Amino acid sequence: MDLLKNKILEVGVVISKDVIKLDSILNHQVDPQLTLEMGKVFATRFREAAVDKVMTIESSGIPIAFATALELGVPLVFARRKKTLTTDDDAWSERVPSFTKGIVTDIMVSKAYLREGERVLIIDDFIANGDAARGLIRVIRRAGAEIAAVGIAVEKTFQSGGRSIREEGIHVESLVKIASMENGNIIFE
Ligand code: 5GP
Numbered sequence: 001m002d003l004l005k006n007k008i009l010e011v012g013v014v015i016s017k018d019v020i021k022l023d024s025i026l027n028h029q030v031d032p033q034l035t036l037e038m039g040k041v042f043a044t045r046f047r048e049a050a051v052d053k054v055m056t057i058e059s060s061g062i063p064i065a066f067a068t069a070l071e072l073g074v075p076l077v078f079a080r081r082k083k084t085l086t087t088d089d090d091a092w093s094e095r096v097p098s099f100t101k102g103i104v105t106d107i108m109v110s111k112a113y114l115r116e117g118e119r120v121l122i123i124d125d126f127i128a129n130g131d132a133a134r135g136l137i138r139v140i141r142r143a144g145a146e147i148a149a150v151g152i153a154v155e156k157t158f159q160s161g162g163r164s165i166r167e168e169g170i171h172v173e174s175l176v177k178i179a180s181m182e183n184g185n186i187i188f189e
Contacts, residue, residue: 001037001038001041001175001176003034003037004034004037004038004153004154004175004176005176005188007025007031007034008020008022008154008176008178008186009186011024011025012186014181014184014185014186016181017180017181017182017183018128018156018159018181019100020154020178020181020186022125022154026060026063026064026125026153027060027125030063032063035063035064035066035067036067038064038067038068038153038175039064039066039067039068039069039070039071040067040071041175042064042067042068042071042121042123042151042173042175043068043071043072045151045173046068046072046121046148046149046151046173047072049119049121049148049149049171050119050148051072051074051119051120051121051148051149052074052118052119052120052148053069053074053075053076053077053113053114053118053119053120053121054068054069054072054074054075054076054077054120054121054122054123055076055077055078055079055109055114055120055121055122055123055136055140056076056078056079056122056123056124056136057078057079057081057096057107057124057132057135057136058078058079058080058081059078060124060125060126061078061123061124061125062076062078064123064124064125064153065078065123065124068121068123068151072121075113077109077113077114079107079108079109079135079136079139080107080108080109081105081106081107081108082105082106082107082108090110090111090112091108091109091110091111092108092109092111092114092139092142092143093106093107093108093139094106094107094135094136094138094139095135096131096132096134096135097129097131098131098132099126099128099129099131099132107135107136107139109139109143111143114139114140114143114145115143115144115145116143116144116145117144117145117146118143118145118146119145119146119147119148120140120145120146120147120148121148121149121150121151122136122137122140122147122149122150122151123150123151123152124150124151124152124153125152125153125154126152126153126154126155126156127150127152127154127155127156127159127161127162127165127172127174128156128159128161129159129160129161130160130161130162130164130165131161133150133152133161133165134165137165137170147170148171149170149171149172149173150165150170150171150172150173151172151173151174151175152172152173152174152175153174153175153176154174154175154176154178155172155174155176155177155178156177156178156181157177157178157179157189158178158179158180158181162174176188177189
């Protein structure tokens with residue numbers, strides 16, 4: 001998606017060879033027009049995937065997931081981050097390492113909003129090691145629902161997340177793939 005690539009080159013701040021800040025469009029301030037365009041592209045790519053709902057993890061995935069759900073005409077459910085993993089009979093919980101925070105957080109999805117047999121499209125802003133996506137995949141499978149596909153705005157292909165989820169046979173689409181950020185230079189694939 002050239003629009004997103006150009007924005008990344010314009011506003012992205014590479015803070016290490018592994019992490020890029022996109023705070024002015026995705027992770028703090030949100031660019032509504034760009035976000036709606038991302039939703040349209042995802043909807044085009046997943047139109048045939050028979051999606052029943054879109055799912056993401058709070059917070060930065062929510063605007064893109066919302067835009068995608070709007071285009072597909074389905075609900076959006078975002079997994080909440082909880083402080084402690086207490087047993088909750090009405091919710092599915094999973095422990096997920098956080099790439100940017102360097103800590104483990106617990107995510108939670110109410111059983112009321114994830115039903116057996118539903119086909120779920122996972123949307124997120126970035127994929128690095130794939131822990132966030134895999135946490136959602138575990139939740140979806142435990143509920144007896146199906147993973148329709150995974151859509152990621154920015155995939156860093158020098159990290160293993162996207163590859164490892166594709167190797168499981170899950171359809172993963174990225175709007176932009178970054179192959180390297182060595183020496184502060186963003187190289188797209
Ligand atoms: P993963 O679980 O795949 O290792 O990391 C994905 C999550 O970490 C995303 O939801 C995103 O919030 C965050 N993340 C991973 N890499 C980056 C990055 O380079 N920049 C920013 N801003 N967030 C990232």
